[in-house]
Amino acid sequence: xxxxxxxxxxxxxxxxxxxxxxxxxxxxxxxxxxxxxxxxxxxxxxxxxxxxxxxxxxxxxxxxxxxxxxxxxxxxxxxxxxxxxxxxxxxxxxxxxxxxxxxxxxxxxxxxxxxxxxxxxxxxxxxxxxxxxxxxxxxxxxxxxxxxxxxxxxxxxxxxxxxxxxxxxxxxxxxxxxxxxxxxxxxxxxxxxxxxxxxxxxxxxxxxxxxxxxxxxxxxxxxxxxxxxxxxxxxxxxxxxxxxxxxxxxxxxxxxxxxxxxxxxxxxxxxxxxxxxxxxxxxxxxxxxxxxxxxxxxxxxxxxxxxxxxxxxxxxxxxxxxxxxxxxxxxxxxxxxxxxxxxxxxxxxxxxxxxxxxxxxxxxxxxx
Numbered sequence: 001x002x003x004x005x006x007x008x009x010x011x012x013x014x015x016x017x018x019x020x021x022x023x024x025x026x027x028x029x030x031x032x033x034x035x036x037x038x039x040x041x042x043x044x045x046x047x048x049x050x051x052x053x054x055x056x057x058x059x060x061x062x063x064x065x066x067x068x069x070x071x072x073x074x075x076x077x078x079x080x081x082x083x084x085x086x087x088x089x090x091x092x093x094x095x096x097x098x099x100x101x102x103x104x105x106x107x108x109x110x111x112x113x114x115x116x117x118x119x120x121x122x123x124x125x126x127x128x129x130x131x132x133x134x135x136x137x138x139x140x141x142x143x144x145x146x147x148x149x150x151x152x153x154x155x156x157x158x159x160x161x162x163x164x165x166x167x168x169x170x171x172x173x174x175x176x177x178x179x180x181x182x183x184x185x186x187x188x189x190x191x192x193x194x195x196x197x198x199x200x201x202x203x204x205x206x207x208x209x210x211x212x213x214x215x216x217x218x219x220x221x222x223x224x225x226x227x228x229x230x231x232x233x234x235x236x237x238x239x240x241x242x243x244x245x246x247x248x249x250x251x252x253x254x255x256x257x258x259x260x261x262x263x264x265x266x267x268x269x270x271x272x273x274x275x276x277x278x279x280x281x282x283x284x285x286x287x288x289x290x291x292x293x294x295x296x297x298x299x300x301x302x303x304x305x306x307x308x309x310x311x312x313x314x315x316x317x318x319x320x321x322x323x324x325x326x327x328x329x330x331x332x333x334x335x336x337x338x339x340x341x342x343x344x345x346x347x348x349x350x351x352x353x354x355x356x357x358x359x360x361x362x363x364x365x366x367x368x
Contacts, residue, residue, distance in 0.1 A: 003088065004101040010078070011102040011295075015071035015109065022067060023060060030055045038132075047131075054128035057121040058253070064113055065329075068106055068291045069322035072298035073315055075102060080311070085303065095362055099299055106295045110288025118284065119256045126254065150175060155239040162187050164238075168201070176203040176242050183208075183236060193219035196236065203240060210234040252280030260284075275343065279336040282347030283329070289351040290329065296358035297321040300365065325354040 030052035038048065060067075079085040088098055152166040152175070164185045168178035178201040185194040199212030213234045216224040255263050260281045264274040301318035302311075329350040336346025 003093070007075075007079075007098065008101040008105045011071060011075045011105050014074040014078070015068065015105075018067050018071045018074065019060070022063070023056060026056050026059050027052055030059070051128060051131060054124045054131070056124075057117070058125040058128075061113070061117060061121040061253075064117075065287075065290050065294050065326055066322055068109065069294035069298050069318070072102060072106075072295040073302050073318050076299055076302040077311060077315065080302070095299070095303060095365075099296065099303075099362070102295050102299075103292050106291040107288045110291040113291075114257055114284050114287050119258065122254060122256045150178065152240070156185070156237045164236075166201075177201070181210075187219070190219060193217070195224075196234070198234070201236075203238065203242065205241075206238065208236045208238050210236060252277040257281070257284050275339065276337045278343050279333055279346050282343055283333060286347045286351050289348075289355065290325070293325055293351050293354035293358055294322055296362060297325060297354060300358050300361035303362075303365075321358075325350065328353070 031048060034048045034051045034055075038051070043051075076085070079088070089095075149167060149169045150171045152168075154164050154166065156162040156164055162185060164183050166178070167182045167184075169180035171178050179199070181198050181201045183194075183196040183198075183201075184192055185196070187193045195216040195218060196210070197214045198210040200210070202209045211233050213231045215229045215231070215234070217227055218224050252260070255277065260277060264277050264281070268274050298318045298321075301314045301321065332341070332346045332350050335341045336343050341349075
C-alpha cells in the first residue's frame, strides 16, 4: 500500500510538472498570437494577457491525454534511472500490479477533467469569445437552441447599426429555412421599432424571403395593431449566411458537459441534428479510460531497466504510441460525426483498442 501511494504521488507530481510547463508555453504562444491579431485594436498588453489566459484552458483541455502520457513517461524513466524500478521488480511485484496506482490516478484525473476542468475551459472560452468580439468591434451573430425553438441575432445588412432578434419554432438542419418565425427589429438608441411575423422564412444571399407576413410598426404608434399590415410575401435584409449560422452554433466543446444533455434535446426538438454533440458527449464520458490507456502505452515502452539503454528510442516510441491513440480518437470522432460509424463505437472503440494493445505489449515484455 505504501509503495502504491508513493508511485501515485510521483505520477501526480509528474503530471503537475508537465501541465505547468505546457501551460506556460501555450500562454506565451497565445500572447504572441493575440498581439498579432489585435494589434490594430490597441487594447494594451494587460488586456492581451487576459485574452491569452482565457484561451489557454481550452487548449490545455484538448491535449490533456498527451500530457498524461508524457507524465507517465517522466515517471517510469525517472524510476528506471534511480534504480527504483529494479528494486520494485526484484521485490516480486509484477508490472501490472505496479501499474495499478498510476492507472487509478489517471482514471481519477480523467473524472476530474470531465466534471471539473471541462466547465472551466468552456466558461473561459466563452468569455474569450465575448471579449474578442468586443475588442475587434465586429458584427455579432449568434444562434441559441432550446425547447422554445431557435433564437438568432443578426445585422440588417445596412450601415445604420439596426439589429434583429429572430425566433422560430422550427428550422431545417442548416437553419436557412425557418417556420413560424418572428423578427423583432431594434434601432440603435431606440429599442424595438418593428415586429414581423411570418409563416416561413427562407435565407437567400443578403435577405430573408418571407411568406404569410404580418408587419407591426412599434415606433411612434400608440396602437400598433391598428396600423399592422399583412402581405403574402416580403423581403427582409440580412447579413447572415449559412456559413455564419453554422459557425454560430460553435463546436460541441463550447457546451459544458452538464448542459450537453439538455442542449442535445433542444437541438432535436428544434429539428437539428445533434449527432456531433452526441459523439462529443460520449467521448467525454470515455475520457478517463483514454487517460488510463495513455499511462499503459507509456509504460509498455519506458518501464524497462535503464542499463539496457535505448531510453531515448523507447521514449520516442511511447510518444508515438500516445500520438497514435490521440489521432485515432480524432479520426473516430470525425467518422462518428459524419455518420460513418455508430456514436458509441466512435467514442469507446479508441480507448478500448488502446487499452488492449498496451496490455498486450506489457504482457509480452513481462518477465516470466
